[in-house]
Amino acid sequence: MKKILLCALFLCPQPLSAGGMEKLVEKHYEAPGLKPALWGLDIRYSQGEKIYSLNADKNLTPASILKLFVTAAALEIMGPEYRFETGLYAGGEIRRGVLYGDLIIKGWGDMTLGSGNFGSSPEKVYGEWLAVLKAKGIKEIKGSVKADDTLFSDYQPGSWAWQDIANYYAARTGALSINDNLYRIFLRPGKKEGEKTEFLRFEPEMPLEIENLVVTGPEKSGDNSYIYGLPWYGKITVKGSVQKQDKEFPVKGAIGDGALYCAEAFAKYLSVSGVKTGAPAARIKGKQDYQKLVPLHSGFSPELREIINVTNKKSFNFYAESLLKMLPFRGTGSAGESEGFSELMGFLKKCGIETGDLWLEDASGLARTNSVKASDFTKLLNFMAGRPFFPLFYESMAYPGDPGAGGHIKKMGLGRNFEKSIRIKSGSLKKVRSYSGYLRTKKGRLISFSSIINNYSINPAELDSIHEEIFSFLYENY
Structure with a gap:
């Protein structure tokens, strides 16, 4: 009997890694400062096979790893080459250098306009628009510069904290x-x-x-x-x-009112440049029929792949929330928060996620009332691993020493065995820390992981060290 048992163990060995991972996690979870916390952890091969899980199906506050949802959905729904547009229109006739009407700046959701994240600035944008007016011979505007951002509401999520909303x-x-x-x-x-x-x-x-x-x-x-x-x-x-x-x-x-500020700043730029306006800059009220206006210029954002890269590496809330509102636009021409959530939920179902268990207040993870499982993220990651644009999604996450990344995650993993084999999105709020991404092991296997810790009381840097230890173990043993 002993010989049979030994033979069975030899033919079907239990890897040291299986029990080792459990012991490693338990050691840290029992430590002061982490023991009272709730830790959701899910680690799987990219084909879905489970490696280790702990509270993986408990809803937790995810913080900024939530951006993985909207950036993945944007790639799937819009495509990586999609660009967002901003238009310049004349609201009247142009005669002898005079525009008899308003100059309208129409926004179609380009969240990158004039952004230093892409090597631009407001002055570069205004200079380009001024050049357009000069090319049309416009030296005076009898009306005013008007901003049209009526495509969707600019309200912030109501669940965001008072401490945050002016930052x-x-x-x-x-x-x-x-x-x-x-x-x-x-x-x-x-x-x-x-x-x-x-x-x-x-x-x-x-x-x-x-x-x-x-x-x-x-x-x-x-x-x-x-x-x-x-x-x-x-x-x-x-x-x-x-x-x-x-x-x-x-x-x-x-800025409290970005659209109005854009119009006011451009009107001031025109005045300094010698182009007169007849009335103060203002917002457009109501819908405009752009078929009846004179198009002067169309400008376009960088490709979506570049926007997603900044969104994930820099954890840029502004782009995540903008992408959410624009998810349905390419397919339906409509945009907005509720419409965006509808598109997002449809995509998450496609990933195999039980959306009835989700509670999402935003797309960036700033709301503490977001409620998501660690296993939801590994399902998303495994779905994306099979998509044709997976390399773009993979590279949008940070790696150790990544010059395009910000915050603590930039230094995490430097000098470790997995340094060149990991892509990670992190999240942090007060008493919330999260990590989600991919690890390519020493054996060449791709692993998806998600870790969410709520209500810890240890130094956040210690959580980084704990996860470095976990990633190092995974890299060596799987």
């Missing part, structure tokens, strides 16, 4: 935006920790009253300030701290 990472997403709808507040830190900072200026100039309560923090402590304000209020309060340094420190805020 750049929570900027309102409209069909017409400029420079990611952000501005900068420049502060001068004090000479000592705890000293008040001095407000220097806004860039670009903003019609805002500012109450500056920011103090000077320790060197290399970064930006720990928050802007408080409402989009339509005209007053902001800035609290928190910024690191001690000799040079001025920029804090990024969200």
